[in-house]
Amino acid sequence: MTRTPFAALVGVVLALAAMQSGRAQAPDVVQVGLVMPLTGVLGPVGKQAVAGARLYMAQHGDMVAGRKIELIVRDDASVPDNAKRIAQELIVNDKVAILGGGLTPSVLALAPLVTESKTATVVMVSGTSIVTERSPYFVRTSWTHAQQASVLADWAARNGSKRATIIASDWAPGHEAAGVFSASFTAAGGSIDEALKVPLANPDFAPFLQRARDGNPDTLFIFVPASQAAILAKQFVERGLDKSGIKLIGPGDxxxxxxxxxxxxxxxxxxxxxxxxxxHPSDLNRAYVAAFRKANANVRPNFISVSAYDGMHLIYEALKATGGKTNGDALIEAMKGMAWESPRGPMSIDPKTRDVVHDIYIRKVERVGGELYSVEHETFKAIKDPAKVANK
Structure with missing residues (x-):
């Protein structure tokens, strides 16, 4: 017999009700579920996040406020429907009390579910501004594309950039970063010659770089997935743009x-x-990098890893504040306004938006000790998400 939409909805509600009562069955254990991409093209993203979360637990133990913390990791393969199904299974079957969210499409797919079940969810990867507005049970420890793009635009305008061309991948993060950079750069007195959208899959940057060169801007702002950045930089040099006087800039990604x-x-x-x-030149970060590399076959930690590391810190501190209680409303309230020193530097959670507030650094890629690093040269302190600041 085919189930009606109403019957299906009733089934979900009953399952969530069972989940709420089921959470009391193991009072000494708090299960935290991470829904991350662990396979496919974006698998490295999820692996960095999981490694950061596990490192935090290894360093700080698995007991908080008298409760034992258990981490459950699931692969959504970057598919939003998978993420939603997995999250429901974690909440209903595994009695998970807290979730850690990954990529933007997957996190957005979780929003109705975590709102209905009142499950505190820490966004550890997504950088899209709108995410925290989709559920009152979302708190972000990652970053927003707008934070990085607005700071870079302001810095560029103050450091001689007058005319910029934008090359950005044709997907939501690229659109957001390009839009914020354009608005911030023009507000600071600059002008945008052209904004070029590059196909996300298997892009050939050569014609876009040639078009940018033909326009002769003084600055080229790029936003592409990290895995494509090396190709773009190589073609930038091959086409002689590095000798043309055009500055190449982009977000930390x-x-x-x-x-x-x-x-x-x-x-x-x-x-x-x-x-x-x-x-980043802090003792805390040097210790973090050394510990991460030791635990992960000498792989260098990146911005995703520290976002999940800080996500676990936020979860631990919120549980301490609630005395180990996992009520979603209580946990979210405890997380609002929390501040701490991270391997990234000082950070906090905006109590009004539940978004991350942290320093943004202007960095230059340099060779240090035989390896390439992003070396910090200037700091913009306590940056909030500009999209939300503008809407207040």
């Missing part, structure tokens, strides 16, 4: 710490705005 060691010297000199670099 394009100089991913996990990828930089395998990139060519074509990356040297690239200016980025980001919230984390493995070269």
């Amino acid at each position: 394009i100089a991913d710490d996990e990828d930089l060691p395998g990139m060519s010297d074509a990356m040297i000199g690239m200016i980025t705005a980001g919230f984390y670099s493995a070269a």
